[in-house]
Amino acid sequence: MHDLVAITALGGTEPKIDRVGSVTCTETPGVALASVAARQGREDKTRNAVSQLIGAETPAVGKFTGGPIIAFWTGPDQWMIEAPFETHEDLAHLVKENTGDTASVSEQTDAWVRFDLDGEGVLAVLELLSSLDCRKMAAGAASRTSIHHLGCFVLCRASGSFSVYGPRSSAGSLHHAIVAAMKSAL
Amino acid sequence: MTQDNRLSGGQIDRTKTLNFKFDNRSYSAHPGDTLASALLANGVRLMGRSFKYHRPRGVLTAGSEEPNALVELRTGNRQEPNTRVTTVEMFEGLEAHSQNRWPSLKFDALAINDRFSTFLTAGFYYKTFMWPAAFWEKLYEPMIRRAAGLGSLSMQEDPDEYDKGFRHCDLLIIGAGPAGLMAALTAGRAGSEVILADEDFALGGRLNSETFSLNDGDATEWVKQSVAELSAMPNVRLMPRTTVIGAFDHGIYGAVERTGDHLASLPSGKPRQILWRIYAKRALLCAGATERPIAFENNDRPGIMLASALRTYANRFATTAAQRVAIFTNNDDGHRTAADLHAKGIRIAAVVDVRDDAPTSHDYEVLRGAQVRDTKGRLGLTFVEVELADGSSRTLDCGALGVSGGWNPNVHLTCHQRGRPAWNDDLAAFVPGADLPPGLSVAGAANGVMSTHGALQSGAEGAAQALGLKGPLPDLPKAEDTPISQTPFWYVQGCSRAWLDQQNDVTVKDVKLSHQEGFRSVEHLKRYTTLGMATDQGKTSNMGGLAIMAELAGKSIPETGTTIFRPPYTPVPIATFAGRMKGKEFHPTRLTPSHYWAKERGAVFVEVGNWLRAQWFPLPSETHWRESVDREVRQTRASVGVCDCTTLGKIDVQGADAADFLNRVYCNGFAKLAVGKTRYGLMLREDGIAMDDGTAARLAEDHFVVTTTTANAVKVYQHMEFVRQCLFPDMDVQLISTTEAWAQYAVAGPNSRKLLQKIVDPEFDISNEGFPFMACGNITVCGGLRARLFRISFSGELAFEIAVPSRYGDALMRRLMQEGEEFDVVPYGTEALGVMRIEKGHAAGNELNGTTTALNLGMGRMVSKNKDSIGSILSEREGLNEPGALMMVGIKPVNAGDKVTAGGHLMDATGPVDAAHDQGYVTSAAFSPSLDSHIGLGFLKNGGTRQGEKMRLVSPVTDLTVEVEIVSAHFVDPEGERLRA
Amino acid sequence: MRYSGFKVIKEALTGHKGWTPAWREPEPKPHYDIVIIGGGGHGLSTAHYLSKVFGLRNVAVIEKGWIGGGNVGRNTTIIRSNYLLDGNEPFYEFSLKLWEGLEQDVNYNAMVSQRGIINLIHTDAQRDAFTRRGNAMILNGADAELLDAEQVRKEYPFLNFNDARFPIKGGLAQRRGGTVRHDAVAWGYARSADSHGVDIIQNCEVTGFRIENGKCLGVETSKGFIGAGKVGCAVAGNSGRVMGMAGMRLPIESHVLQAFVSEGLKPVLPGVITFGAGHFYVSQSDKGGLVFGGDIDGYNSYAQRGNLPVVEDVCEGGMALMPMIGRARLLRMWGGIMDMSMDGSPIIDRTGIDGLYFNGGWCYGGFKATPASGFCFAHLLAKDEPHPTATAYRFDRFRTGRMIDEKGMGNQPNLH
């Protein structure tokens, strides 16, 4: 096992947590990501491989499925696989094993920072950030959107509970935007 | 001071008193007041000065259409110029100052302009101030500029926060008067997602200003009940203090919510205003109508106002401009004002009605067929002169005159997509035309339905139609349904200094002159006289001007034309459109994984696109940046240096056709690149100009990692997706950006291998044999961490680039520094990086400037002619291949110590120095510690054949001329022995 | 009639009875030596120079609406000659020189105000590029000054020097740049051309060209056929539409550019400022309004109106650059149709059709070019050879690979 110590996207050794009113924003580094894109003519095989991996139907447009390993739709015949980091640090490798040459797989774990937003009033915060109609997002919805000029993914885990994935290098700007919106809306 | 003009009743909270100041004088008011109503209640009629003649002005209206009573609201860095007193909600401690006057509102020196008004007619400035030519900037213009302008900015940074947000609904209802409220009730009860927005802080619209009954009760009672019912609906959002400013494409509406303007101070973190982008499936415009004035001599004195405004101040705000009031009207609505004021105990001097058959009254005198000829009162109205039907004249003592010339529907939003309103003869006004913004419909007075009953009904029907609701409409409250009765009347014959645009001082005389000089189209009239160009966008002035122009041209008003309205409906603070995107948050900031480490090392950072990169790492002993940079270069070339190059774009290219794909996007070949090898690639645009360069490393048969320059990462990714999806849709290739996923470091210098060998796990052979120049591969480091290693060099030294998952970048950098101590390892920044690449003659952004070809860059031979690649065909055009084309060269000063300036131009050693003799230019320059001389790269005509030539490097803009020698661009290790070592 | 301060006083004292229309409203003659399509700035200035400088009087300008109703009446009024490339700089410098003598030339005060323009520098690469440009300007006989951050701060202390995301590192100034009262430019040229015998025919829309065996004989209009020895087309954003009637496809796309004006304010901005790290440029009109703009919306459009994202983008730039304008209110926004060319530079050239000439592709640099554009187009129409400063503005430069690409963006018009 290697001996390099990781830091979070916000630069800390511990994830950052912010509370305003009843809403909590939690930096969530404990997640591994890998993108899967079907090879030409292998779309069905890829779908099967993915659904086996996540133990659920491969998600349709705008959705995520599975658990604890989940997949969410990112583009035509393209998905992002999400799994717990401790158990699946080398997720891309695992996914590649499952899909073989039916799909192209790329490690995305550290391409993203994840913030979990939970609590009463979270919708009021999100409407200051994203043009998505989050009030219409039910558990299992996943969509890409732009937050303060940053390309992000928004996943609705449960009513009043969302995950926002943003580009890791801009974690600070995204975090600032989220907390400012919380202070404004709550 | 006591509120002498306070009346009974109204919708103000007398249990609380608020204190405010106007021009440093203290007054009192009540919650529910606007600054306008509070000033009137305190007997203040004089509130401002006009733009051009500095005429004394009071409030003309009771709403956002106010052209006259503009003030500077608040103080210090919150000073807000040109604020309409009619829209300012009273708060404790409010401070306002009058503007555009000196030394004081009562005694304004520039009121002298009024005396010379006959010289200052429309467009006079186009005809003079031309001699002598030089005097315009020096004398005339500064004079004019000083006099012009209205309020002033504080010149300090706006301290408040602003937000922007998004809302979605099935039906957006704009305006919460009778039509809007009824529409909201109809849609809300049907379960639709509704947003009801109104610019006022009190919902209800005109109902708040009227005394007539709804359902045999007070109209305001019905408003209260309706608002209560709507507030209880989860599917309805009420947005008071929210102005819908524009109707944009495809049902997107801009709305500004004033969340903090009515507060003495903002709670921390709370915004002053929010710009809402409302996505509405349908929208219903219920914006009501605006009363219009009549033009007559001196119709602009403080105390002369719209009759409906007098009524609003009396009924809603329980105040009046004066205790004795006259009315001038061409329609029955004017009489309603008289009746309401009379009921409030105001003495009506008389109602002057231009109609011979005007209704009479037992309570006050009505002068039928009469007209107001002139008015008097320097700082406020004292009396009006009336010409009676029989031609005799009579004066009426009064402190206020209510004028009613009929009503104009508020069609503004219907014009925002350049739709034109249609003329309606019964109203003698423009109503919404046929070409409305898609998805928008109109109800109530905004649609020319003037009675309360009609408004309620059209509101209900409008909502039902917009949403396609089946079934019966909800019951409507019983309400007045009086028909319109008016005789179109725009101006009193013979008047000349009769104001149309009160803010810009455009009079009937100006319109006549405009016509006389041939400026007859509405657009010319507007531009020549500035009619309707004021901060009220001509809400109360356009119609009058148009009517008079029509009469002069002997045409009907619709033939003469209409001016369309543009967004925003009312002016919006620039900060509101910017929201949070200001200061450091203007653009997102991108930090590299080792940013915090670099900060600890005291690095100086520089913006590269949105990235912050370490520019150099100064030592405490170093006082000038050059010391740091020179040291970093020397130490790297002498031993080993490490540079964070994470910012380079990285794109994963996978698939069976990955190699073919790269063959198309790069002008040089990639099909035969072996697995485990890296190759430099040059990417052309389709027009044959160089777009970007980088490397492609083949990690597997079907897997490449492509790097792009930091600046072009996004553009190149887009381009590759275009080629993939649009040009070669059946290629089996998949792309994804991995820029952020990997922290990447250049480890350069003779000892770079030794350093890496201490970190790369032993099972990987990175010796020159095992891992030769341009090799690449997946490895592990520090005991098993997955990593990628590339043997590529930007510096020209033996060098590697090593990548690990971003979260470990910080740790890896620290480890490299620690393990490198024995080699005296140095971290280097972008400056040293730049110096070394110039020494090596590598092209970068300054050379790939969007106008240079492979030929210019000295890579002409790289463009493969025996394959199809983007840009290869058009790169063959004659103009891009002329003999004497620019070629990249190296530049060295002849006299040691002379500086080479980037941006300087190259001229022959002798002969004239001008554009005609321009030979080329310097793109990049630096001091080279390795050569102990300034050096540069540049493009020179026919540069390939001019090595050794002496030339002049001229930079007149930096006042510099240097003798230089043209040399090879490869200053250091031209044979490339070092990187293969 | 000659305009002068004396005349203004005389008229004032005699009730302004003597003022006559600034131009006639003639009916079209059956035939003109030269017909210019487009009563905008460029068409009217072409007519002015044709009649006054080249002595051609049998000329008509035909305009589908009202003169000056296009981009000359809806721009941000900036004039400058701070170009980089030799194909452009001499032309724009010629234009600036014509601006400097405009009022006396046309006897109309268009308020040419050389209050100076500054392009701000935020990176070292930008400084290198602006140094090269400043040198190119001087080598072409124009004026240019390279300022450091302190000099900029002295002139514009209210810019964001505290917490700027992209710190100001200097600027390239051109003192002779400035602003002009845009409507007055159209009116001044129109009045002058009219006084030299040019027929200005408003509300006359071109519906087609009469072309016989490769020669253009005139134009079909809503007021009937108008014969012409030569036809010059100067219709900016409508170039594609109009030249399409002659069967031509152009290296041009029409895009919408929005512009904005604030409420009137007491003077705050001495000159013209261009933000180098965002899309924002601003000046203050003599009436006190801040006149500002930014980038084009970016999609093909003839709608003469834009959308919110660009409004926000521009105001974000404004706030980032000068946070003291936060409480100033945006009063009006409008859009113009820009004839965006494939290299960002204009075309003044003959066409494949004998007797048909073209002037267009001005992107959003058209206003400052108005005098030189008219002069050079008049030169081409009168002498059948390009004016020395406009020789590079040829159609075939794209075929031969001699693009004039100031920004280096290539054949994508919305990037220029």
Place this chain on the structure above:
Amino acid sequence: MIIHHPLLGPRDSSEFVYLGDASLINRPDWQAEDATEAFYDYAYLRDNPAGEHRELWFHEGGDRSWLVVTRNTATHEISKVELARDVARAQGRSK
């Protein structure tokens, strides 16, 4: 503006990047006789209609699809939106 993405439904146009006329899909054959002339026409000449216009938009802030949007340049009305990849294939483009 709002673009109805064939897969994602209505999305604000600010999520997209505009390229230009959809004719850019019809890249000429590099080996044809008149290749240079054909590429000149392809790269530089436009119909630029005041009316219906087929144009390319890239969903940068979304699923990274290139779309062919049929939009009226006089009114901005959008009548059709397709995946560019499908359009390219339908026009016979392959590898």
